[in-house]
Amino acid sequence: xxxxxxxxxxxxxxxxxxxxxxxxxxxxxxxxxTAFSERIRKYSSYSAAQQDGLDPQTLKAxxxxxxxxxxxxxxxVGRRNAVxxxxxVTSATITTGNIFAFSVNGTTVTYTAASGDDAxxxxxxxxxxxxxxxxxxxxxxxxxxxxxxxLVVKVPETATIVKPVTNLSISTVGSADGxxxxxxxxxxxxxxxxGFALVERGDALIQDAAAWAExxxxxxxxxxxxxxxxxxxxxxxxxxxxxxxxxxxxxIAHKAAETEYPEMAWMGRCFTIAPGGETWALKTxxxxxxxxxSDTEQSYIFQKNxxxxxxxAENTYLINKGKVTSGEWIDVVRFRxxxxxxxxxxxxxxxxxxxxxxxxxxxxxxxxxxxxxxLIHGQQAGGIAPDERDSEGNTIxxxxxxxxxxADVSADIKATxxxxxxxxxxxxxxxxxxxxxxxLTYSYxx
Numbered sequence: 001x002x003x004x005x006x007x008x009x010x011x012x013x014x015x016x017x018x019x020x021x022x023x024x025x026x027x028x029x030x031x032x033x034t035a036f037s038e039r040i041r042k043y044s045s046y047s048a049a050q051q052d053g054l055d056p057q058t059l060k061a062x063x064x065x066x067x068x069x070x071x072x073x074x075x076x077v078g079r080r081n082a083v084x085x086x087x088x089v090t091s092a093t094i095t096t097g098n099i100f101a102f103s104v105n106g107t108t109v110t111y112t113a114a115s116g117d118d119a120x121x122x123x124x125x126x127x128x129x130x131x132x133x134x135x136x137x138x139x140x141x142x143x144x145x146x147x148x149x150x151l152v153v154k155v156p157e158t159a160t161i162v163k164p165v166t167n168l169s170i171s172t173v174g175s176a177d178g179x180x181x182x183x184x185x186x187x188x189x190x191x192x193x194x195g196f197a198l199v200e201r202g203d204a205l206i207q208d209a210a211a212w213a214e215x216x217x218x219x220x221x222x223x224x225x226x227x228x229x230x231x232x233x234x235x236x237x238x239x240x241x242x243x244x245x246x247x248x249x250x251x252i253a254h255k256a257a258e259t260e261y262p263e264m265a266w267m268g269r270c271f272t273i274a275p276g277g278e279t280w281a282l283k284t285x286x287x288x289x290x291x292x293x294s295d296t297e298q299s300y301i302f303q304k305n306x307x308x309x310x311x312x313a314e315n316t317y318l319i320n321k322g323k324v325t326s327g328e329w330i331d332v333v334r335f336r337x338x339x340x341x342x343x344x345x346x347x348x349x350x351x352x353x354x355x356x357x358x359x360x361x362x363x364x365x366x367x368x369x370x371x372x373x374x375l376i377h378g379q380q381a382g383g384i385a386p387d388e389r390d391s392e393g394n395t396i397x398x399x400x401x402x403x404x405x406x407a408d409v410s411a412d413i414k415a416t417x418x419x420x421x422x423x424x425x426x427x428x429x430x431x432x433x434x435x436x437x438x439x440l441t442y443s444y445x446x
Contacts, residue, residue, distance in 0.1 A: 019345040019348055019349050019352075020345075021341060021342065021345055022192075022194070022217075022337075022338075022341045023192050023193070023194060024194045024271075024274075024275050024334060024337065024338050024341075025072055025194065025271040025272065025274075026072065026074055026075070026076060026192060026193040026194055026195075026271070027065055027072060027075050027076070027193070027194075027195050027196070027197070027264060027267035027268060027271055028040075028075075028076045028077070028078050028186070028193040028195065028196040028197075029058060029061040029062060029065075029075065029076070029077050029078070029196070029197060029198075029199055029261075029264060030077075030078045030080060030179075030182070030183065030186065030196055030197065030198050030199060030209075031054075031055070031057070031058040031061070031077055031078070031079065031080060031172075031174075031199035031200070032079070032080040032081065032082040032083070032172040032173055032174030032199075032200065033054055033055060033058050033077060033079050033080075033082070033172060033199075034055075034082050034085060034160060034161055034162040034163070034170070034172055035052055035053045035054045035055070035058075035161065035163060036052070036079065036159075036161065037079075037159035037161055038079070038159075038189065039078060039079050039185050039186045039188075039189040039190075040076055040077070040078050040079070040186060040189050040190045040193075041076065041077050041079070042074055042075075042076050043062060043074065043075055043076070043077070044073060044074050045066060046059075046062055046063055046066040046067075049062045049075075049077075053163035053164070054077070055169075055170045055171055055172055056169060056170075056171070057171065057199050057200075058077060058199050060259070060260070060261055061197065061199050061261040061264045062075050062077070062264070063287065064260070064261040064262070064264040064265040064268065064285075064287060064288065065264050065265065065267065065268035066268065067265065067268070067286045067287040068265055068268040068269040068272075068285070068286050069286060070269075070272040071268050071269075071272065072267075072268055072271050072272055075264075075268070076190075076193050078182075078183075078186035078193075078196065079159070079182075079186070080174035080175070080178070080179070080182040081153075081156040081157060081159075081174060081175055081178055081181075081182055082153055082156060082160070082162075082172040082173065082174060083152065083153055083156045083173055083174060083175050083178075084150065084151065084152050084153065084172065084173045085140075085150075085151040085153065085162050085170060085171075085172050086147075086148045086149070086150050086151075086170070086171045086172075087102055087123075087126065087148055087149040087151070087164065087168050087169070087170055088119075088147070088148040088149075088168065088169050088171075089119050089122055089167060089168060089169075090167055090168060090169045091167050094113050094117050094118060094119065094121075094122060095113065096113055096114060096115045096117075097112060097113060098112070098113040098167060099111075099112050099113075099166050099167065100112075100113065100122050100125075100126060100166060100167045100168055101164075101165040101166040101167075101168070102126070102162060102163060102164050102165050102168050102170070103161070103162070103163050103165055104130075104133070104136035104139065104160065104161070104162050105136060105139075105160060105161050106161070107133055107135070107136050108165060109126060109129045109130050109133060109136070110129060110165075110166075111125035111126045111128075111129050113125075119146065120144075120145065120146040123144035123145065123146075123148055123149040124144045126144070126149045127142050127143070127144040127149055130142055130149075138154075139153065139154060139155070139160055140152060140153060140154060141154060156175060156178070173200070174200060176204070176205075179205060179208045179209060179212070180208060180211075180212050183196075183209070183212050184212075187216070193218075194218060194219060194271070194334075194337075195218065195219040195220070195221055195267045195271065196209075196213075196218060196219075196220055196221070197220070197221045197222070197223070197261065197263045197264050197267065198222070199261075201223075201224075201225075201257060201258060203224055203226055203237040206222045206224060206237055206241075206249075206251070207237070207240065207241075209222065209249075210222065210241055210244075210246050210248075210249040210325075213246075213248040213249055214246055214247065214248050214249070216248070217337050217340075217341075218248060219248055219249075219250065219324075219330070219333065219334065220248055220249045220250070221249075221250050221252070221263035221264070221266060221267055222237075222249060222250070222251045222252070222263060223251070223252045223254050223257045223261065223262055223263045224237050224238070224251065224252075224253060224254070224257055225253075225254060225255055225256070225257035225258060229251075229253045229300070229301060229304065229306055230253055230293055230297035230298070230300050230301050231297070231300055232300060236304075237251070238251055238253065238301070238304035238305070238306040238325070239304055241305075241325035242304050242305050242325050242326070242327075244325070245325070245326040246324065246325045246326055247324055247326050247328060247333060248324065248333065249324055249325050250263075250266075250280075250307060250323065250324045250325070250330055251305075251306045251307065251325055252266070252306065252307045252308065252309065252319070253291070253293075253301045253306045253307070253308050254291055254308070254309060255291040255292070256289050256291070260288055260289060261288075262285055262288045262309050262319070265285040265286065265287065265288050266280070266283070266285060266319060269283050269284075269285060269286075270283060270330075274381055274382075275331075275334045275335045275337070275338035275339075275381060275383065276331075276335045276338065276339075276378060276381030276382040276383025276384075276428070277381055277382040277383075278331050278334075279322055279329070279331050279430045279432060280319070280322030280323075280329070280330040280331055281318075281319065281320050281321055281322035281432050282318050282319070282320065282322075282432065283318065283319050284316075284317050284318060284319075285309055285317070285319060288309055290309050290310050290311045290317045291308060291309060291310055292310070292311075293308060293310060298310070302320075302321055304325075305321075305323050305324070305325050305326065305327045306325070307319060307320060307321055307322065307323065308320060321432075322432070329430075331383075331430065332427065335378075335381070335383035338381070338383070339374070339378050339383065339384075342374050342377060342378070343371060343374045343375075346370055346373065346374045347367070347370055347371065347374075350366065350367070350370045354366070359406060359409070359414050359417070359419070360406050361405065361406045361407075363406070364403055364404070364405075364406055364419065367403075367419060367421065368401055368403050368421065371401060371421065371423065372401060375398075375399045375401070375423065375425060378399075378425065379398050379399075379428075382428055383427065383428055384398050384399055384425045384426065384427065384428060385398045385425075385426040385427065385428045385429075386398050386428075396426075398425060398426055399423055399424065399425035399426065400423060400424050400425075401421065401422070401423045402421065402422045402423070403419075403421045403422075404419075404420070
């Protein structure tokens, strides 16, 4: 049979290539959890995390995220290598026949309480039961005392899944000097998160995490209850981070840092807002206790570019100032990261879709129009100022793009196939403080 292609031969290609944009709204809790073996686990609700055998501290961190209104669709947990595991009884009293159990890589270790047992007897019994399971026992150096069953992991680099099963609670500790390697491993498995915080507390860990964040396109949110932060001291963690002028670390001074995670709540609250459309100041954080600082203490906190969650009026609780430790605004850093990603990927998608972008005025126009579209998107997002008029009626554009005429580009540069373009964009900024001056009078006359 004859074919219509003999009359009209049609071929349609799909020039729809695009590159996925990065996410700037996923918070990550970095924890030495033993609940799973992969480096990252993703949760869409707090109840899902509860069912996964996570330790109480990691659950508190996730609870802080999912308690916010609005809240992110997801919160991720990044696993550090655990070097030690502590198991403690959860029941206030121990009765004959009570079962205490935990699992190691799927093998359950169980002790049944005998008459007259106290917590110390339970821990000793669990240690004996563990020893009977030679395969899993070989993974640890174990000790038992009145405080708990203590397991030191012999090979922390190999993931060991330890979960409480019945009447036990778990706490874990990561390597003191292994945080950078852990963060690199988490990043390598899935870089789709943007902000992170540590489940563990300690100013030394904050220093390590801040140094790592500075080398990445990430934001690190830290929290410390070191009292020197709100004094004139100049060697506290806030002062140290300020001296280093870190652009990717935001620190909260919080008196209840041992039991609460305001930094996770902060990410949970603000990551629901698209980059460019938010400030990180003046936000209420659900399920977080405000700290009580004197005016003098607050002034020291702010001088050191740290942040604080406090009561400002009756039933009004807010976090301020919304800065990273260098003094830059968090929203500016986040928007910059978003804009770089948007421009880069829009431009790359254009170059991939085109069979060729010639080094002509027409080809340059393609590039410039693409960049122009990305910057307009930045205006629409709220990060770049719109075109405005000054008091004399002159138009002040939100951005300007500078590009060459093809004929004016030297042959040497054309030979490299590189086009050099520059732009300047005005930040939209934000108003966070209003100063109002007024007077009261009986007459406008005289």
